[in-house]
Amino acid sequence: MEVFFSSQQWLALIPPVILCILLFFYVYIILWLRPERLRQKLRSQGVRGPKPSFLFGNIPEMRRIQQLAKSAHEQEAGSADMFSSNYVATLFPYFLHWSRVYGSIYLYSTGSIQVLNVTDSNMVKELANCKSLDFGKPCYLQKERGALLGMGILTSNGDLWVHQRKVIAPELFMERVKGMMNLMMEAAMSMLNSWKNEVEDRGGSAEIVVDEFLRTFSADVISRACFGSSFSEGKEIFIKIRQLQTTMAKQSLLIGVPGSRYLPTRSNREIWNLDSSIRTLILNISKKYEHVSSTLVNNDLLHAIIQGSKDGPLHSCTPEDFIVDNCKNIYFAGHETTSTTAAWCLMLLASHHEWQSRARVEFLDICQGKPLDFDILRKLKMLTMVIQETLRLYPPASFVVREALNDMKLGGIDIPKGTNIWIPIAMAHRDPSVWGPSADKFDPDRFANGIAGACKPPHMYMPFGVGVRTCAGQNLAMVELKVVLSLLLSKFEFKLSPNYVHCPAFRLTIEPGKGVPLIFREL
Template structure:
């Protein structure tokens, strides 16, 4: 009996040792062998980049660059003459690009990133329809609480499923049917500003950021949750908190195993993720009990009816789609409207031009209809220029799930491909010597006439993976801005400090303060 017990102990110890060795070997492979192999495959093709350290890669260099104090962008209460958003937010990319060229490699922890800003190769990547090129798994694993986990079902299953569910409902003819909803939300914002201004004696200093979020959140909450829009607002509020937590992780997402550690931010994120999922599924249950109503959530539910997914997977698809609607239809629209108003406040001549156009097109109507918005060329030019200088999303990130070839470059499986949209939007070689200036006139002949390579303008993405909500976002922006310029005159407040910051989307770090006067 004693002998048997000793044998069992020895066997258990041997298994433990073998298991430990297996874990060490796996960690060594993931942290050292695999990254070196990928970097070597790229180096053999002449692709260089900054040297990286074990486990951290280039994260410390990136953190130092992002921590540098940006002073003198513009005096308080003013906007800069040059809008080099890329240089401010991604100074390290600008430095590496100058040193290593338009195609170079760097590392986020053990994740190897191929940064591509060579125009023809960018076109190949952004128009690629293969499911072997998709949203990065590291992004969804580490930012999954916000962006959704569904992609993990297979390379492109979630992306394809999402488009099947929502794409038909977000075409322009469908958005046209949402005009009354968008108009109501915009009028609520305008009336709230009028009330604040009246209390202020004719002029008010307003920090507008949360007002923009209230507008876009109201639209999406009503469109997605219908009569449960108040619960939708609660969901979006929690998702906003989740976004702030995810943005604090910054570029540390590539550090092996960091997402599993019970750090304070991870625990908070896990708790918020659970709360959001439970709230969404509560609304789903209420909707199913109440009966049919044609809103975005109902469309998502209908899209999952004929699938062969089990209940857990179906719930995940529903929750993930709601999260994606939040980021694509709520947060990005809010920050896009904020930057548009900042640029109009800093450029009174363009504010006057847009106001004159809106009044001329509307001809006495208090609110423009869908057809009127399509006639507002000056306003459309301003929106395009604002999205060029301050695109809400700055980087198009894709993971190569199978060895692929773009141009003359063989990109091995496991490499992340970055396209720096924000840098391409202001490249002087593409946009001319005034590329950093606010000049909406460049879009007088549309996007094709604005730059030498129109496919490099992609605030909503480009090609087969273009943002599903771009039509809705453009209508929201046009209607809101048209109502604001026709009801108010505004300028930058002395409180305003120009400091763009990257928090999953590009937003003013200190908010946007405007001096607003009722017309």
């Protein structure tokens, strides 16, 4: 049977045919040909890596390796020292596998994103010394992590980032942080007094899961120090940012898969709703703040951000976006990373009692009953070493991430525009060639002569990042950690609960997967 089409029917078919052709060219050129040309430029220079699949890159292989590692870990559970185990093998086993096969520099893909994975010391050094604005944060962060980070200081590039750094960094210089010590001590004492009451109510010894307490403490500090409000006022923001962080972490392997963030999946809908709620809450606080501050002299971080939104190169974002995105960056980075590090620190001190005793004795010897002040903090060498070793073993950020915003040369390799460069921090921090055969063991003594004495070369220690993009809040984080840990050591002895399960989890930061329950006894 023959089928005939009229001229009108043929004309009706033209638009969908053209659409299909354009879609084909988009898929072929943007999602395959352009990434393949980038890969070819790197391969021609001797850079190797696993072969990517169409659309998904190496995601299927990453999932397969992760599943095999999970099965192997379950079979070996209980056979090894949990504190000496390298969690990279369970969280990111594909990186370990590929580094064994391809070396310290290799190329892989997640969807349309091409990543040059680097643990080579010389290339890390060049990256750390690179000051070019052509080398910035990956563009995908603003898209894939936009709900959490937007175009704030953690993700922006060029003139916008320079402006944000000038606005925010001075508010976190050590001189300003010194002035925040009293409110840190107030927040810490409020938490410790609640623990003291718990211990007394339970007859001198109590099991406390510390994670949420530490999050509340850290959130209270960042709220009061930087935004002029107490934790209760910003509590809803912190809760929603935590929910957003957890939801986005579940999607990590889908980063770079074309269109995945637009699909109305359950997690995407949750992300969109949380993003909208957080934006409204932050703008309400900033408007309230502006109204109150018109009659007061203010010099905190929120004031600086609001002023920064009124001047400077904001071509790529609105003043409202400037305020919201930078507040989200500081709410997230300023409290989540510090509280997570404090939890790991307590876990390690609880399981290495000799270091708990040494840090406590040092503090009591230096303090001698005097109120805690900045001068005492400066002298706490043992505690500083413990914190540095904790940050080595459990750095809160998992990767240093950069993108070549234009063609450039790095480590003797011509890097094409659009190439992402990732340094897996945990792998660099546990590399036996850098840290010696005890790289996986907790040993604060390695920092007895500072970072340069612990690590050769010192640029391979990067808990706060590297180069010009080093974390602006590291002074605040270190002082906050010293305050809460020194006060805690002066009031309690503590050990790990039998209920503790060691399972580091990746939730955009590396955190204790099932919490840190400790048994406290008042001194």
